[in-house]
Amino acid sequence: xxxxxxxxxxxxxxxxxxxxxxxxxxxxxxxxxxxxxxxxxxxxxxxxxxxxxxxxxxxxxxxxxxxxxxxxxxxxxxxxxxxxxxxxxxxxxxxxxxxxxxxxxxxxxxxxxxxxxxxxxxxxxxxxxxxxxxxxxxxxxxxxxxxxxxxxxxxxxxxxxxxxxx
Numbered sequence: 001x002x003x004x005x006x007x008x009x010x011x012x013x014x015x016x017x018x019x020x021x022x023x024x025x026x027x028x029x030x031x032x033x034x035x036x037x038x039x040x041x042x043x044x045x046x047x048x049x050x051x052x053x054x055x056x057x058x059x060x061x062x063x064x065x066x067x068x069x070x071x072x073x074x075x076x077x078x079x080x081x082x083x084x085x086x087x088x089x090x091x092x093x094x095x096x097x098x099x100x101x102x103x104x105x106x107x108x109x110x111x112x113x114x115x116x117x118x119x120x121x122x123x124x125x126x127x128x129x130x131x132x133x134x135x136x137x138x139x140x141x142x143x144x145x146x147x148x149x150x151x152x153x154x155x156x157x158x159x160x161x162x163x164x165x166x
Contacts, residue, residue: 030074030152033144034066040137047133050124058119062141065112072102073109073152076159092166099160106153113145 041062045055075090075098082089120138125131 031066031070034062034070037062037137037141037144038066040133040140044130044133044137047130048126049130050126051134054119054123058116061112061116061119065109065116068105068109069148072098072105073148073156076102076156076163077152079159079163080155092163095163095166099163102156103160106156109153110149113149116141117145 038059041055041059045052045059048055075095079090079095117138120134120141123134126134
């Protein structure tokens with residue numbers, strides 16, 4: 001996995017690019033993106049003069065959101081690795097608990113996606129590199145949310161169905 005960043009004015013991280021790589025577990029790509037998004041949120045919060053309040057709100061929502069996904073969705077998706085013979089199948093009771101937790105949390109996580117995108121969409125325009133950070137943050141957050149909503153969440157629901165049959 002290679003990670004590079006482009007620097008803006010005053011060393012501001014403007015864009016983070018990931019290329020290549022193989023993940024040993026489902027946890028890695030999800031937590032990696034969550035970490036990158038939190039890093040961009042931190043940078044934006046440090047650099048922004050006009051959008052401090054919405055950025056703090058986004059950070060607050062997103063940090064809890066990321067924890068919920070990593071605690072509910074990731075273990076359910078990790079089941080696929082073991083199901084295909086690439087790992088030891090975890091305890092069935094544990095998997096059923098995680099599947100139920102994911103089903104309960106998924107509507108909350110969808111709502112949080114909308115809240116985050118709404119907050120990011122209402123931010124004021126800023127000058128120079130700060131605006132680039134805000135634009136990249138918004139684009140990355142939208143892409144990440146779409147990946148979860150259109151691919152990972154449906155896949156997790158499929159895993160939940162398989163777990164129910166254990």
